[in-house]
Amino acid sequence: MELLKARILKDGKALDGNIIKVDSFLNHQIDPYLLDEIGKEFYELFRSGNVTKVLTIESSGIAIGVFAAKYLGVPLVFAKKTMSLNIDDNVYTSVVHSYTKKTLYDVKVSKDYLTESDNILIVDDFLANGQAALGLVNIVKEAGARLEGIGIVIEKGFQDGGRLLRSMGIRVESLAIISQMKNGEIFF
Amino acid sequence: MELLKARILKDGKALDGNIIKVDSFLNHQIDPYLLDEIGKEFYELFRSGNVTKVLTIESSGIAIGVFAAKYLGVPLVFAKKTMSLNIDDNVYTSVVHSYTKKTLYDVKVSKDYLTESDNILIVDDFLANGQAALGLVNIVKEAGARLEGIGIVIEKGFQDGGRLLRSMGIRVESLAIISQMKNGEIFF
Numbered sequence: 068m069e070l071l072k073a074r075i076l077k078d079g080k081a082l083d084g085n086i087i088k089v090d091s092f093l094n095h096q097i098d099p100y101l102l103d104e105i106g107k108e109f110y111e112l113f114r115s116g117n118v119t120k121v122l123t124i125e126s127s128g129i130a131i132g133v134f135a136a137k138y139l140g141v142p143l144v145f146a147k148k149t150m151s152l153n154i155d156d157n158v159y160t161s162v163v164h165s166y167t168k169k170t171l172y173d174v175k176v177s178k179d180y181l182t183e184s185d186n187i188l189i190v191d192d193f194l195a196n197g198q199a200a201l202g203l204v205n206i207v208k209e210a211g212a213r214l215e216g217i218g219i220v221i222e223k224g225f226q227d228g229g230r231l232l233r234s235m236g237i238r239v240e241s242l243a244i245i246s247q248m249k250n251g252e253i254f255f
Numbered sequence: 256m257e258l259l260k261a262r263i264l265k266d267g268k269a270l271d272g273n274i275i276k277v278d279s280f281l282n283h284q285i286d287p288y289l290l291d292e293i294g295k296e297f298y299e300l301f302r303s304g305n306v307t308k309v310l311t312i313e314s315s316g317i318a319i320g321v322f323a324a325k326y327l328g329v330p331l332v333f334a335k336k337t338m339s340l341n342i343d344d345n346v347y348t349s350v351v352h353s354y355t356k357k358t359l360y361d362v363k364v365s366k367d368y369l370t371e372s373d374n375i376l377i378v379d380d381f382l383a384n385g386q387a388a389l390g391l392v393n394i395v396k397e398a399g400a401r402l403e404g405i406g407i408v409i410e411k412g413f414q415d416g417g418r419l420l421r422s423m424g425i426r427v428e429s430l431a432i433i434s435q436m437k438n439g440e441i442f443f
Contacts, residue, residue, distance in 0.1 A: 096332045096368040097317075099325035125314035126333065129285075130321040137287035144284045145314065180284040 068108050068242040072255055074101060075221065081248040085223065086167075093220065094127035094192055105242060106134025109190060109218040112240045113139065116215040118188045120144055120181070122207065124174060124199055127192040131220060135190050144181065146174045146203060159209045163202035166195070174202040176210075183211035194219040194241060197228025204237065216240060256296050256430040260443055262289060263409065269436040273411065274355075281408065282315035282380055293430060294322025297378060297406040300428045301327065304403040306376045308332055308369070310395065312362060312387055315380040319408060323378050332369065334362045334391060347397045351390035354383070362390040364398075371399035382407040382429060385416025392425065404428060 080088040092098040109131075118139050123132035124146045136143035149172070158175040165172060181187070189203045200217055207214045214237060222229050222241035225248075232239050247254040268276040280286040297319075306327050311320035312334045324331035337360070346363040353360060369375070377391045388405055395402045402425060410417050410429035420427050435442040 090365065091367065092330075095335070095365055096330050097321060097324070098330055099321050102321060103325060126317060126335070129314060129317040130331070133285060133287050133290060133318040133321060136285070137291060142280075142284050142286055143318070147283070147314070177278065177283055179279065 068105070070101065070104055071220065071243050074098075075243055075245075075253060079253055081251050081253050085225070085248055087221065087223070087245065087248060087253065089192075089221065097130050099130075102130050103134050105131055105220060106136075106138050108242055109135040109188070109240075110138030112218065113188050113216060116188070117186055118215050119185045121188050121190055122146065122176070122181070122203055123190050124148070124203060128190060131192060132190045135188065135218065139188070142180075144176060146176045146206065148172050148174060159206045161202040161205040161209070164196075164198050166198070174199075174206065176206050178210070181206065181210035181212055185210065185212040186215050187212050188215050188218060190218040190220075192220045194222040194228045194232075194239070195226045197226075197231045200228065200232060204232070204235075218242075221245065256293070258289065258292055259408065259431050262286075263431055263433075263441060267441055269439050269441050273413070273436055275409065275411070275433065275436065275441065277380075277409065285318050287318075290318050291322050293319055293408060294324075294326050296430055297323040297376070297428075298326030300406065301376050301404060304376070305374055306403050307373045309376050309378055310334065310364070310369070310391055311378050312336070312391060316378060319380060320378045323376065323406065327376070330368075332364060334364045334394065336360050336362060347394045349390040349393040349397070352384075352386050354386070362387075362394065364394050366398070369394065369398035369400055373398065373400040374403050375400050376403050376406060378406040378408075380408045382410040382416045382420075382427070383414045385414075385419045388416065388420060392420070392423075406430075409433065 121136040132143045216238035219241040222244045224244040309324040309331045320331045345366045404426035407429040410432045412432040
């Protein structure tokens, strides 16, 4: 997606440790026009698939997911990272290892909002090691739902997540794949 | 907002302890059409105010804020509840007491995304005790920015938050104000 790549080159920052900072438009400050275009792009990619729900994970997936869901004409469900008192025990759970935050966390979705008749599109802002996406894939499986595919905004092509998910036969569509980050420069 | 009130009556659940559960369309599963309409409503209410940014708090404020921001033609900034490794120490911080989760948490916004030239619209899904909103108000003050007002989706009119914020001279617009919850029934 050229609009996205141009924005990453303009406002993204390649930091040490293969961290790319896109806080200024994607996951702290959010450009709603760009996110709307991203939602439209996921719609174009997955419109033929009879998606019944979009699934993402709090927090940075939400703004992306809600536009994709709007264009697809379906609800968005976002997985929660900790147990909230307002959700009962009626949940699907998966454990995720976060490399960035160096911690394990639980991902939870209420059983009320994922069923075996669902056909799910997972979306997220980043794909690196693929652990968060895998957590969501496991929840889709647990629910007995079908997985239509995964839509990613920025994939770090030099990390293993994309290969891992695609080797499982999952359709993964990334709008920008970063091949390399070197001396503060970003390459697609 | 009649569309919202009708949806609350249809799908909201009044639970013990004055908890209203709107997980099925507002803060776990999300109806993007309703949220789009809510964003439009906040735009109508605050369009004359020269808002430069919408500010909300993760996670359930994000989907609301991104539509409001889109209609207002400005960025959305969402405050984070914990320190992420990807944000530097260059942050505004406020401490919030969560009655629901019975805990204290830090709310943080990068100094890069709030400045004294900003005019801020705060939005959130709920207003009850007003602690989360107050945390955001404090961050706006800390940044030296102007506060245009606060847009709330559901206010619990029988709790103190609305009175507290309005007594500070803040313009608070709630799209649905619940006056009472009794025997599982919701009254506006």
